[in-house]
Amino acid sequence: MTTNEPLIPKHGGYRKLKSFRVAQLIYDVTVRFCDRYVHKRSRTHDQMVQAARSGVQNIAEGSQASGTSNKTELKLTNVARASLEELRLDYEDFLRQRGLLIWGRDDPRRQELIDRRCATADEVAQWVKEVHERGQSGLEQPSTPSTRSTMSTPMFAENAANAVLVLLVVPCSLLDRQLAAQAAAFEAGGGFTERLYRVRSEKRSSPPSSTRSTKSAQSTDD
Secondary structure: OOOOOOHHHHHHHHOOOHHHHHHHHHHHHHHHHHHHHOOOOOOHHHHHHHHHHHHHHHHHHHHHHHHHHHHHHHHHHHHHHHHHHHHHHHHHHHHHOOOOOHHHHHHHHHHHHHHOOOOHHHHHHHHHHHHHOOOOOOOOOOOHHHHHHHHOHHHHHHHHHHHHHHHHHHHHHHHHHHHHHHHHHHHHHHHHHHHHHHHHHHHHHHHHHHHHHHHHHHHHHO
């Protein structure tokens, strides 16, 4: 039976992955966050930026490597997931060490940010500014010059860090699904070596084109 399985299947296309797009957004926001709230000479600054970058880069590299190595794709996707988990812990530590609040699961600001569907760091910053002006409750309250002037920088940092924690849920969940799907596909079909064997075996079992042409001609003459 001829399956016409390609030796190198379609691969790449990572820019269309939601996990990649949101991870890239998180990277952009993290660079801004660290430049504003974490000392540039501190090790934490570099670690947070590099963890965010690693999440983006490894999603892309894993997607590109999938054409010739399912094992590499699986490994790099796992590295991306681990990097984003490291980043999540860094944001949680930032809040905890400063005595700032980590939003609970039922905090209305979480769903509000999700519904906003921010696509750029500027859009996230604008949303954080709006929440900052409303105050800690997250309820719709009109802001005045006096209330804006009394809002502290730690409060702004609290909102910004929590915003990233909300965003991180998306790529982390999607990467968990991708890992499960990649593992299942690898278990079912193997990797590049197995695919190479199947393709070569299929080629060997198929009669040469000249033989098929001769048989076809003989059949016509008959």
